[in-house]
Amino acid sequence: MKSETLAALREARASGTPAVRCVRLGDGAEALLVGEIVSGDLAVDAVLLAAAASALRSDRGSLAETAAGPVFVEPFNPPLRLIIVGAVHITQGLAPMAQMAGYQVTVVDPRHAFASAERFPGVALSNDWPDEALDALKPDARTAVVTLTHDPKLDDPALDRALRSPAFYIAALGSRKTHAARLQRLAALGHDAAALARIHGPAGLPLGAATPAEIAVSVLAEMTQALRRPKDAQ
Template identity: 50%
Template sequence: MHLSLLSDLNAERAARRAAVLVTDVASGEQRLVREAEVDGDPMAGELQDALRRGKSGLIEREGRQFFLTVQAPPVRVVVIGAVHISQALAPMAKGLDLDVTIIDPRTAFATPERFPDVALLAEWPDAALPDIGVDRYTAIVALTHDPKIDDPALIAALRSECFYIGALGSRKTHERRVQRLTEAGFAQADLARIHAPIGLDIGAVSPAEIAVSILAEIVANLRKERRRLA
């Protein structure tokens, strides 16, 4: 690989943008296709498929073979609230190769003892999220049940391209949440992005069961386009 291609690939990785390195197997020629360039590429269909699947592989096109090396950012789950559900969710998410960050300004809850080996920020979401960056490879999970903490995170999520937004609470709680966010200027189509009550309906009761339902819903949304291709 030419150093210029490697440098460009590293720049895309640092910026959490996906890219595909296309290698002509016969000639060895290589080119980098950035995610924003995929739709206009002559191999758009194949590149889109590779990005959706998140897997590198060999393809054949017009009698020629190409190897597509897919580089996609690691999927990140940002959890608002250092609560019991978060304690159960964090290790499960790691088992799914998801990067987890916990945000909670309440220092009595956001402690390393309660969340060992987890990225933990004892800050307000509206202060922490801009530094983290919320992109299309990010899921936002609001669990504090406190509008002062959850709402700023939901506002940041709704203004982003994150692929999943979920919020804990009953339907009545969500109705009040919707009213607040509507008053903040969000349209019904925006608010429909929020999964609430959060998680798949599996009859979950315990914090661990609720964590399972949340992660199942996140994975279902993450893989939605892949299921459409099947």
């Protein structure tokens, strides 16, 4: 790896930009793809571009066979993040489960009695109002946002901000009836049908979850599907 490649790669990581490095095993020729920008001494053809896109999507490196020999295609995705609005009982299960699955978790709840270190050991907490918290956290395409408070005062501002972000998964807890009312309120804030369709509501895969921990499993499962198989998650 050339020093300039290393520097560019670290810069991409620091700015939260996805990058892919392609290196030919035979001679060490390499290319770095950061967004649309390609640098390095390895020619990047359609085969490698497709392999790079696939590597970012699956978050796994792989060997691509080219006419000039095998090329290792390695994705450098920004870390996965989960923002949970509502420091409720379900959150006490979802936060540690998501951490085990590799997410950096932040729990947002302006109610200090809910979002306390005693209830959420080892989890980042924010007592800001949800819209301010999301403005500060800046959800990206590797971020999931889940609202669990049942309270429109808290959930709506978070969903409003999430819909203005490229978050890969947006979900809201609540019955179908409350979800319909929620969509009407968000439409009044200027979100069109396509935007509103991004919200998974009620949150979670229909597993028949009965307890807070089981609901957490269903949300984490749906989040995983949205990440790994986005076509199936819609």
